[in-house]
Amino acid sequence: MIHLLRNSLIALTAACALPAAADTVTQWDFNSGTLSPSVGSGTAALAGDTTTATFATTGNDGSGDPAGGSGNLAWNTKTYPPNGSANKTSGVEFRVGTKVGTASFEDITVTFSIRHSSTASRFERFQYSLDGSVFIDLNIFSVTLADTWSQRSVDLSGISGVGNNPSFAFRIVSEFESTATGSGAASYLPSGGASYSTSGTWRFDMVGVSGTRVSPVPEPTTAMLGLVGGGALALRARRRR
Secondary structure, X not given: XXXXXXXXXXXXXXXXXXXXXXXXXXXXXXOOOOOXXXXXXXXXXXXXXXXXXXXXXXXXXXXXXXXXHHHOEEEEEEXXXXXXXXXXXXXXXXXXXXXXXXXXXXXXXXEEEEEEOOOOXXXXXXXXXXXXXXXXXXXXXXXXXXXXXXXXXXXXXXXXXXXXXOOOEXXXXXXXXXXXXXXXOOOOOEOOOOOOOOOOOEEEEEEEEEEEEEOOOOOHHHHHHHHHHHHHHHHHHHXXX
């Protein structure tokens, strides 16, 4: 009996130790021509007073969208601030509660594909918010090859308060060279060889939030009763044989 219980406890411990696979909480592929998520729930909006946007056909040009062809649309943002103004204010903003119904998620990761035009800002700042109001700088990304898709991944698993937080939000905004690199001019640099222009575009596709689903942990008493009951049944079967 003790031997059976010990083996059952070892099996239970091993099962609990297995890492859980990440699930998609919310995703935007923009193929509907709207800002509604293709998976899950959430909102997407423009950040800053001067940014405008359209939906553009992206086809099979490397955005990572499995739809491909004429069915693959992307969110094309434009009319960014004049050079030397509105640092880290304009771009896109996504809000998604990492609690869906009664299920919750932790170890959150944000991924997205982005394509810069040559006159768009070279530097992208990823910001996150725990309360949906105050945004905190995190990753900085730089592009020097225009008109080519780049895939981004931001790991927020080490930041307390992101997981299981219905107020979680994030932004991707344009940034001056001086604050992005710690030196240089207080102005936007272009992504290509041309000069920066307010008509430059950032095109977004496959914006996603993923995390590890948190499963309820059984009460110790319930788990032990199950093990004892299972062990007793196994012992009875053995005696019958």
